[in-house]
Amino acid sequence: xxxxxxxxxxxxxxxxxxxxxxxxxxxxxxxxxxxxxxxxxxxxxxxxxxxxxxxxxxxxxxxxxxxxxxxxxxxxxxxxxxxxxxxxxxxxxxxxxxxxxxxxxxxxxxxxxxxxxxxxxxxxxxxxxxxxxxxxxxxxx
Numbered sequence: 001x002x003x004x005x006x007x008x009x010x011x012x013x014x015x016x017x018x019x020x021x022x023x024x025x026x027x028x029x030x031x032x033x034x035x036x037x038x039x040x041x042x043x044x045x046x047x048x049x050x051x052x053x054x055x056x057x058x059x060x061x062x063x064x065x066x067x068x069x070x071x072x073x074x075x076x077x078x079x080x081x082x083x084x085x086x087x088x089x090x091x092x093x094x095x096x097x098x099x100x101x102x103x104x105x106x107x108x109x110x111x112x113x114x115x116x117x118x119x120x121x122x123x124x125x126x127x128x129x130x131x132x133x134x135x136x137x138x139x140x141x
Contacts (some may be wrong), residue, residue: 028128031074035121037067042098042114049105061102064113065095090116 041064048057072091075084094113101109 028131031071032053032124032128033066034071035117036122038064039114042110046110049107058102061098065098068095083090
């Protein structure tokens with residue numbers, strides 16, 4: 001998995017109102033925050049569907065799509081190879097599915113996207129944990 005361009009990714013995250021959480025984040029943590037942001041927006045959209053709040057649902061889905069687009073834009077095919085290309089395909093799929101969920105008020109599709117992002121985020125969380133462990137071990141030497 002490649003590391004995103006921090007400037008572009010920060011811009012994507014800031015555009016939806018989380019400047020303070022991102023300004024001090026390193027590149028790995030930034031990706032983690034963006035993935036969590038997608039999950040949070042999808043959960044909010046699910047609630048809006050249940051309450052019949054169509055405008056708010058669309059807003060949350062739009063924000064989730066913006067975050068996924070930021071994740072997509074931050075991938076580096078040259079550095080990330082097949083992993084980056086596979087993630088790009090998955091991110092594009094998630095964005096298409098979110099459009100379907102929005103058009104059809106479909107909570108099942110939101111659950112699908114949330115589940116996919118959860119799997120990707122769990123893998124990323126492990127990468128982050130391993131990176132932190134390596135950094136800590138190097139600092140102890």
